[in-house]
Amino acid sequence: MSIKTSEVVTFILEIARVIEENKQMLSDLDAAIGDGDHGHNMARGFEAVAKKLAETPPATVGEAFKTSGMTLVSNVGGASGPLYGTLFLRAGVSAQNINVLDLTGFISSLRAGITGVQARGKAEIGEKTMLDVLIPVLASLEKDSEAGVSCRDAFKNAAALAQKRAEKTKDIVATKGRAAYLGERSIGHIDPGAMSSCLMIQTISKLLV
Amino acid sequence: MVSLLLLSHSAKVVEGTRDVALQMAGDAEIAIVGGTKDGSLGADFDETLATLRKLVQKGDVIVLSDLGSARMTGQMAAEALDVELQKRVHLCDAALVEGGLVAAIAIAAGQDTEAILEQLQEYVLNKD
Secondary structure, eight states, rough: OOEEEEHHHHHHHHHHHHHHHHHHHHHHHHHHHSSSHHHHHHHHHHHHHHHHHHHSSSSSSSHHHHHHHHHHHHHOOOOOHHHHHHHHHHHHHTTTSSSOHHHHHHHHHHHHHHHHHHHOOOOOOTTSTTHHHHHHHHEEEHHHHTOOOOHHHHHHHHHHHHHHHHHHHGOOOOSSSSSGGGGGGGTOOHHHHHHHHHHHHHHHHHHHO | OOOOEEEOOOHHHHHHHHHHHHHHHTTTTEEEEEOOOOOSSSSOOHHHHHHHHOOOOOOOOEEESSSSHHHHHHHHHHHTSSSHHHHHEEEEOBHHHHHHHHHHHHHTTOOOOHHHHHHHHGOOOOOO
C-alpha cells in the first residue's frame, strides 16, 4: 500500500459520501441513546471537509488530515466534532511531512489519533464509544502488519472486525457521553460513534480492493 | 480583570444563566456562547475561540460549560491560543448555573482568579 496525498483526499471524499448516505441511520441510532443528531452533524462536517479539500488541495497527507480535523471541529456542533476532529488532527501531526501513506504510516497515524481521542474524551475501551471499534481495528492492523499480511487483506480483516465490534456495543452499558445518562437502558442499542467509525474503516477497505 | 465565559449547547441555557448571574452581579463581565452557527443545538468552535481570544486580551478568563461537546469545544479553543495566553484560561467543571452565579458574584466583588476558583470547587461535577 502506498497512497499518495491526492488519493488520501479521494479516500476522505468517499468517507464523506458514505457518511452522507448513512446519515439517517446514524442519527436513528443516536436518537435511541443520545440526542439524535450524530448522522446529520457528521454529514454537515464532512460536507464542509469535502468543500475545503476541493478549494485548497493539501500538499501532504498530514495536511489532508489536519485540514479535515480542523474543519470537523468547526462544523460538526456535537461531541463528534471535537472527537473526530482530534482523531484527524493528531493523525495529521503524525503524518506531518508524509507524501505517500503506507500501512505503517497509517497505523502510526491511527495510533496517534486514538491517543488524542482518549485524552479528549477520557474514555477507554468497553465504554460504548467509537473507541470500541478503533482500538481493536488498530490492534488488528498492527498484528497483520507484523505478520506481513498484505495491506488489502489487513484492511479486509479490520473492516470485518469493525462491523463485529460496532454491533457488540449493543451489549455495553454506556458510561461516556449523553448515553451515560441512560445507564442500563443504553443496553440493546449500537453506539452511533462506533458505527460511524466502522463505516470509515469499511470505506477504506473497499477502496483498497 | 477576570471575566467569565459560559458555554452550552443551547443559546437559551447560557442566556438564562447569564440573566440569573447578572441579577446579583451586574458589574461582572460575562460572555456567552450557545448553539451552532445555524441556530440549532450544539457547540460552535469558531465562535467559542473568537470570544475567548477577545476575553484573554483583558486578563484571566474562567470558563464554565454544561455537557460533552460544549465542554470539549471549550478545551480545544483554549488549546488553540498561544501558550502564554493559555495560562490565563481556567476551565472549570463546576455546575453551569450555580458556578456561573458564584463566579459572577466573586468577579463583581473584585476577587482574584485563585479565590474564585477555590469557591467554585464546591460546585464541581464529574463531567468526564
